[in-house]
Amino acid sequence: MTMSNLFGFEVQNCTNAVRIRVFGEADMAAEQPLVTATSEVLASGGCASVVLDLTGVSFMDSSGLRGVLRCRQNARAHAVPFKLAVADGPVARLLKLAGIAGQLEYE
Amino acid sequence: MSEHFSFSMHLPAHPVSVSMARSAVRCLISLVDAKDLEHTELVLSEVLTNAIRHGSCGIQDSVAVEIAAGAGRITGIVRDTGPVFEPPAAPPAAAEIGGYGLHIAMSLSDLTISHTAAGNTVTFTVPGPAKPAAGG
Numbered sequence: 001m002t003m004s005n006l007f008g009f010e011v012q013n014c015t016n017a018v019r020i021r022v023f024g025e026a027d028m029a030a031e032q033p034l035v036t037a038t039s040e041v042l043a044s045g046g047c048a049s050v051v052l053d054l055t056g057v058s059f060m061d062s063s064g065l066r067g068v069l070r071c072r073q074n075a076r077a078h079a080v081p082f083k084l085a086v087a088d089g090p091v092a093r094l095l096k097l098a099g100i101a102g103q104l105e106y107e
Numbered sequence: 108m109s110e111h112f113s114f115s116m117h118l119p120a121h122p123v124s125v126s127m128a129r130s131a132v133r134c135l136i137s138l139v140d141a142k143d144l145e146h147t148e149l150v151l152s153e154v155l156t157n158a159i160r161h162g163s164c165g166i167q168d169s170v171a172v173e174i175a176a177g178a179g180r181i182t183g184i185v186r187d188t189g190p191v192f193e194p195p196a197a198p199p200a201a202a203e204i205g206g207y208g209l210h211i212a213m214s215l216s217d218l219t220i221s222h223t224a225a226g227n228t229v230t231f232t233v234p235g236p237a238k239p240a241a242g243g
Contacts, residue, residue, distance in 0.1 A: 025126055025129075028125050028156045029122035059152075061152040061153055061208070097211050098207045
């Protein structure tokens with residue numbers, strides 16, 4: 001499968017364990033849509049946990065990271081456990097470069 | 108590598124321009140090292156985002172990008188017309204959600220910021236001269 005550069009996401013809800021699968025390039029243009037999607041999931045209530053699945057992300061910069069950290073902040077405000085799914089690749093490298101890889105929770 | 112190649116573009120100060128600039132840089136794929144190209148995409152993304160976020164007043168402003176590749180190096184110049192900005196003195200604290208951009212850019216490139224009456228000019232070179240390849 002060719003990985004598209006177009007940003008997008010898909011929300012999967014399985015007995016209130018929500019998984020948000022993110023695709024494409026997570027940059028400045030993607031930050032706010034990602035935060036809004038997560039906020040809507042959290043605001044809908046009944047959400048027991050959130051996994052932000054970044055394994056389909058083809059590029060991430062600090063704006064994408066900021067989006068992820070804003071989602072985490074929002075989950076914390078709702079007292080909802082928040083984890084990331086990250087594969088080897090651009091996201092893992094960016095988290096390491098930013099020095100934040102060890103401060104995040106992973107699935 | 109003996110070939111030398113360069114291009115320039117003016118982009119609107121809008122978030123979608125960042126992806127467009129990265130796409131343009133990927134045309135260097137046959138000329139430069141793959142790791143250097145990946146780092147250039149990330150550095151350009153950070154510098155351009157910074158110019159759009161802090162160095163512009165609106166999409167009517169444009170940001171000028173120049174890229175040159177040759178002699179095993181890639182040089183980028185990003186010019187904005189906004190107020191003066193300085194690089195952060197230290198990496199953001201653990202609790203911060205932002206402020207990582209220029210630190211990441213400076214860790215992967217040799218980067219300088221200069222100011223003129225017209226705005227800010229950020230010049231970067233990948234790979235940075237004294238730094239080992241970062242990011243694994």
